[in-house]
Amino acid sequence: MDEHIRIAGEGFDLITSRVVDATPQQVWNAFADPDRLARWWGPAGFRNSFRHFDLRAGGDWIFTMHGPDGTDYPNHSVFVELHTARRVVFDHVNAPHFRFTLTLDEEGGRTRVGWCQRFATAAERDRIAKFAAPANEQNLDRLQAELARTA
Secondary structure, three states, X not given: OOOOEEEEOOXXXXXXXXXXXXXXXXXXXXXXXXXXXXXXXXOOOOEEEEEEEOOOOOOEEXXXXXXXXXXXXXXXXXXXXXXXXXXXXXXXXXXXXXXXXXXXXXXXXXXXXXXXXXOOOHHHHHHHHHHHHHHHHHHHHHHHHHHHHOO
């Protein structure tokens, strides 16, 4: 497994992190702008169609991820907590269910992007980790490309 990924026993977490060459505010801006987010969210080869993106506590994020094989993956999340340029928490309310926490920690002019997907059971986490762990790394690759594109 990649050095940036770890599976935690307590809380049934799948955790990914990476340091990117951008400030926390720059990373926040890439998340908070739905046009930019649609360009980089998801694994390699995927594209997104956003139907609704209401970035506030209680707001819905409804979109479809379109896989490279033509399969559509509907997604519905509800934002729980937002701290500009620091933290985003949302609940992924359709299957698979999980709480997602994005953290942005400044490290010498760069940002450690932390992702934590918390599942209800270890079995669910382990089932999802088989594809989510590498997909999360690809997602962060796409974030880095988006940050470089707009630098």
